[in-house]
Amino acid sequence: MGRMKKLLDRSLRPLVIYAFTVLIISIPVYFLIIDWIWENELDKHHYAIREKLEKRLTRLTLPDTAVDNMIAVLDKVQPGFSFNETTTPRPDSLYTVIRFDSFMNDREQFRCLTTDIRVHEKLYRLLIETNMEEIDETILAIAAVTIFFIMLLLAGFIYLNRKTALRIWQPFYDTLANLHSFRLERGKVIPLPASDVTEFADLNKSLDTLMQGSLASYRQQKEFTENASHELQTPLAIVKSRLDMLLQSQSLDAGQMQIVEQVYQAINRVSRINKNLLLLARIEHSQFEEKERIALDEMLAGIAAQFTDRFENNALHYAENIEPFATDANPVLTEILLTNLLVNAVRYTSAGGEVLVQLNSGVLMVSNSGTAALQAENLFRRFALASGEHAGSGLGLAIAREICDRYGWRISYHFADGMHRFSVRF
Amino acid sequence: MKILIIEDEPDLAESIGAYLAAQDYLCEYAGTWAQAREKVELYRYDCILLDLMLPGGDGMDILETLKKQGQQDGVIIISAKGDYENKVRGLHAGADDYLSKPFHLPELAARIYSVIRRRSFANHNDVVQNELKVDLLSKTVTVNGTGVILTKKELDLLLFFIGNKNRVIAKSALAEHLSGDIADMFDNHDFVYAHVKNLKRKLSEAGYGNYLKTIYGTGYKWEG
Numbered sequence: 001m002g003r004m005k006k007l008l009d010r011s012l013r014p015l016v017i018y019a020f021t022v023l024i025i026s027i028p029v030y031f032l033i034i035d036w037i038w039e040n041e042l043d044k045h046h047y048a049i050r051e052k053l054e055k056r057l058t059r060l061t062l063p064d065t066a067v068d069n070m071i072a073v074l075d076k077v078q079p080g081f082s083f084n085e086t087t088t089p090r091p092d093s094l095y096t097v098i099r100f101d102s103f104m105n106d107r108e109q110f111r112c113l114t115t116d117i118r119v120h121e122k123l124y125r126l127l128i129e130t131n132m133e134e135i136d137e138t139i140l141a142i143a144a145v146t147i148f149f150i151m152l153l154l155a156g157f158i159y160l161n162r163k164t165a166l167r168i169w170q171p172f173y174d175t176l177a178n179l180h181s182f183r184l185e186r187g188k189v190i191p192l193p194a195s196d197v198t199e200f201a202d203l204n205k206s207l208d209t210l211m212q213g214s215l216a217s218y219r220q221q222k223e224f225t226e227n228a229s230h231e232l233q234t235p236l237a238i239v240k241s242r243l244d245m246l247l248q249s250q251s252l253d254a255g256q257m258q259i260v261e262q263v264y265q266a267i268n269r270v271s272r273i274n275k276n277l278l279l280l281a282r283i284e285h286s287q288f289e290e291k292e293r294i295a296l297d298e299m300l301a302g303i304a305a306q307f308t309d310r311f312e313n314n315a316l317h318y319a320e321n322i323e324p325f326a327t328d329a330n331p332v333l334t335e336i337l338l339t340n341l342l343v344n345a346v347r348y349t350s351a352g353g354e355v356l357v358q359l360n361s362g363v364l365m366v367s368n369s370g371t372a373a374l375q376a377e378n379l380f381r382r383f384a385l386a387s388g389e390h391a392g393s394g395l396g397l398a399i400a401r402e403i404c405d406r407y408g409w410r411i412s413y414h415f416a417d418g419m420h421r422f423s424v425r426f
Numbered sequence: 427m428k429i430l431i432i433e434d435e436p437d438l439a440e441s442i443g444a445y446l447a448a449q450d451y452l453c454e455y456a457g458t459w460a461q462a463r464e465k466v467e468l469y470r471y472d473c474i475l476l477d478l479m480l481p482g483g484d485g486m487d488i489l490e491t492l493k494k495q496g497q498q499d500g501v502i503i504i505s506a507k508g509d510y511e512n513k514v515r516g517l518h519a520g521a522d523d524y525l526s527k528p529f530h531l532p533e534l535a536a537r538i539y540s541v542i543r544r545r546s547f548a549n550h551n552d553v554v555q556n557e558l559k560v561d562l563l564s565k566t567v568t569v570n571g572t573g574v575i576l577t578k579k580e581l582d583l584l585l586f587f588i589g590n591k592n593r594v595i596a597k598s599a600l601a602e603h604l605s606g607d608i609a610d611m612f613d614n615h616d617f618v619y620a621h622v623k624n625l626k627r628k629l630s631e632a633g634y635g636n637y638l639k640t641i642y643g644t645g646y647k648w649e650g
Contacts, residue, residue, distance in 0.1 A: 233506035234435050237528035241441035244531035247594045247645060248448070254642040261644040264598045271528055282509070306608055309579075313617035332510045339608060347612065 007169065012161045016154060023150045030142045031135075038132060039111055043094055046113035046128045053126070054117040064120055071124065079103075084125040089116050098134065109134045171195040175204055182211060183289075184218050222287075232274050239267055276395040279336070280382075283402045288330040296334070296426070297322045297359060303338050304357065310346050311355070320357040327362075327426050329407050337403045340396040341366045341422055348420070356419070365423040373415030380411070400424075427542060428452045430471040432462040432488070433504065434480050442475065445531040446538070448593065459483030466492060466499075472545070473500040473538050476521070478507055486519060493520040500541035504529070530599035532590045539589030555588055555650050558634055569632035579604060580625045587638065587648035594645045622646060 060067060075083040092115040101108040110129040117126050174193045182190045189211045192204040243260055246252070252260070282288065300322055311318045327334075345355045345368035353369040378384040380401040383394035404411040410425040429451045433439040436457065443453040454471075456462035459482035466474070466488055474492075478485035489501055502523040503516040513524045522541045525534060543553070543562070553560040557570045565581060567574045576584065586603055587595070600622070601615035626638050639647045 233527040234438065237506070238435065238437045238441070240528040241438055241445070241531050244596065244599070245441050245444060247596055248445070252642075257642040257644050261596065261598075264596055267528070268598060287509075306605060309605060309617040309621075310608075310612065313614070313620065343608065343612070 008161055008165045011165065012157060015157060019153050019157070020150060023146050023153070027139070027143050027146050030146070031139050034138065034142070035135070039096065042111040042130050042132065043113065046094075046111070046130070047115075049128055050113065050115050050117060050126060054119065057117075057119045064122075067119060068122075071119070080129050080131075082127040084127075086116070086123050086125045089123060090114075090125070092116075096132075097129075101131070104131070107134070168197075171197060171200040172203070175200070175207065179207065184214060186289075187215060187219070189215065221281075228278065233271075236267065236271050236274065240264075240271075243267070273395065276399060280395060280399055280402060283333065283399070283406065288333050291328050291330055293326055294329055294331055294334050295324065295326050296338075296364070297324045299331075299335060300338055300357065300359060300364075303335065303342060307342055307346060314346065314349065314353075315351045316346065316349055317352075317354045318357075319354070322357065322359040323361070325359055325362055325426070327407075333403045333406070337400050337424070338364075340400045341424075344368075344396055344422070345420075354419070362426045363423055364426070365421055367419040367421045369418055370415070370420045371418070374413065374420065376413045379413055427473075428454065428469075428471045429538065430454050430456060430462075430465055430469075430474045430499075432456045432475060432480065432485065433477045434458065435477075442531065442534065445593070446535065449535060449591065451538070457481075459485070459488070462488055463491070466497075470497065471499045472542050473502060475534070475538075476501055476503050478503060478505040478512070478516070486516070489516070489519050489521060498545065500538075500545050502534070502537055502541060504534070530596065530602060532586070532593060532595045532599045533603055535593070536586045536589035536603065540585070553585070553588060555591075556635065556637070558629070560584065560588075569629060569634045572632050574628050574632045576625070576628060579621055580628070583621055583625055587646070588650075591648055591650045594641055594647045596645050600646065 057067060057071070060070075062070075071083050074081055092113065095112050095114075096109060097112060098107060098109045100106070109132050111132050112127060112129040114125065114127050117124050171193060178190045178192055189208065192207060195201050195204065243264060246260060247257075300320075304318070304320060307318075310316070341364075342355075342357070345366050348370065349355060349368040354367075355369075356365075356367040358365045358367075380397050382398040401411055403409075404424060407426075412423055412425075414421050414423075427450070429446055431439050431442055431453055433442070433455075434457050439455050439457065443455065446453050454465065454469075456465050459480040462476075462480065462485070463483075476485050476489060485503070485505075489503070492499060492501065501521045502525060503521045504525050504527060505512060505516070506527045513526075516524050522544075523537050525537060551561055551563045553562065559568045560566075560581075561568075567576055567581065567584065582604065583600070586600070597615045597618050600618045601612075604618065604621065622638070622640075626636075629638070630636065637649045639649060641647055
């Protein structure tokens with residue numbers, strides 16, 4: 001499911017960033033609009049008060065002194081009003097002020113209107129002010145509400161994303177899971193789940209075509225391998241059998257017998273190379289799939305026993321130090337690996353030399369005496385060491401490495417104490 | 427002894443036939459799947475050499491038909507399909523032996539000899555050659571009634587020679603026979619000398635005539 005989060009988070013991230021940005025920008029915008037509505041409403045209200053005041057005071061049928069007294073009372077008693085007699089008319093003024101209010105005992109914000117009213121030919125300068133919410137407190141409140149909604153939105157996003165996106169992408173993950181189980185060498189197309197979403201149906205169809213194509217070319221290659229084997233082995237078999245027949249001829253002399261022997265050797269070498277090339281192809285095409293538990297120590301002992309003749313014949317001193325060790329691998333391939341390493345050691349050790357096989361704590365080391373270190377980088381390449389001097393197919397170590405690569409074993413070479421040392425870490 | 431050679435390559439079939447004819451085997455040939463099928467249904471053979479890839483069909487069908495009918499013919503698969511799975515499949519289907527191409531004719535002759543010997547009930551235990559007698563059950567060898575102690579390889583070699591009487595055998599064929607899978611990894615077959623020498627010495631010490639000849643140092647021949 002770790003993979004899943006990645007894709008969904010990716011689609012979620014820009015949404016989150018966008019929502020966050022929009023909501024942050026909305027804070028000053030809200031504030032400006034609220035402030036504008038608030039001030040506008042208060043200004044309208046102030047003008048209405050002014051009109052009513054002027055009309056009502058003018059309509060009063062009272063002596064001027066009484067009116068003056070009433071205005072003086074209003075000025076003293078009515079909160080938010082102040083009257084000042086004036087002689088020169090001045091234009092109205094609308095403004096906002098923040099000051100300390102001794103009554104509220106706090107810093108307060110007021111919306112004010114300064115205007116002129118005329119009562120019975122007397123001009124008054126009137127100030128009306130209304131306490132409103134302070135600007136900073138408004139911003140704070142809006143920000144708090146906005147942030148609350150951001151949180152709500154994000155939580156919703158994440159929840160919905162998990163729920164819906166997961167459901168929407170489910171066919172994709174099903175396809176992916178099915179693809180993981182696809183193995184070319186099994187030769188079967190994996191059935192992909194049907195989907196009514198165009199893209200997924202398209203994806204599955206393309207994958208299906210791809211699998212069919214890969215299988216077809218894999219089959220062709222396999223067939224080619226088999227055909228090549230047949231085509232080459234048959235003429236080789238004819239040559240070999242003809243030589244066997246030639247040998248029966250009574251008229252062969254010593255020189256001719258020698259030639260036949262040399263042809264045998266060449267034919268053997270060709271069949272060996274052919275066999276190994278086919279083996280490499282088969283390993284590369286991931287044949288030899290079956291695995292089983294192999295007791296390496298027992299297998300090694302069995303193979304070493306086959307070499308007894310060779311050790312004696314080449315006057316080689318053979319020593320082994322093998323601890324029990326088991327691993328899971330294909331028995332045919334493992335046998336080929338062990339045989340190739342031993343053949344290599346026997347083939348390139350001169351008479352009287354030493355061959356040592358060690359298997360300790362999961363590391364196999366095959367050592368043989370030699371004079372100088374070999375070029376390690378070329379050693380495991382195909383035909384890198386093939387020369388007229390030795391009878392190798394030039395493929396033995398390449399095959400060994402191919403087998404090791406397949407199981408993740410580490411094969412390496414080093415030269416120490418007059419010994420070539422090939423080791424495999426299982 | 428009748429042998430059926432089912433092989434689509436005429437050159438190879440001919441070589442096999444010629445080699446076996448000199449061993450007093452009576453050989454018949456089938457070059458296609460249909461021919462092979464016909465022969466197998468009409469006649470009985472002591473041993474059938476079966477190539478798997480045939481024009482017209484899979485040789486494995488023929489083996490399966492034979493086994494289904496309960497026929498006792500010995501079957502040796504000779505195939506270019508040298509892989510392990512095919513070998514297991516063939517032996518599982520009831521083949522007596524499996525030989526991958528290319529092979530040495532003496533190796534084939536030795537295998538045929540062994541298959542027929544195992545299947546014939548008349549002289550199932552003993553192989554007699556002049557004054558030599560091999561008891562296959564107890565794996566003992568006697569010359570004029572005197573026991574000769576042979577190693578496993580020497581006994582193997584002796585039977586190989588007897589199965590290729592009067593034929594010249596190349597050293598590489600002997601090497602291949604003696605060391606099995608790893609034989610073709612080496613060109614030096616000198617170790618064969620040692621085994622042949624020991625076998626010759628032991629037999630002659632027991633009073634066996636000099637029937638095993640070396641031909642110009644590169645081949646061997648068992649005269650009998």
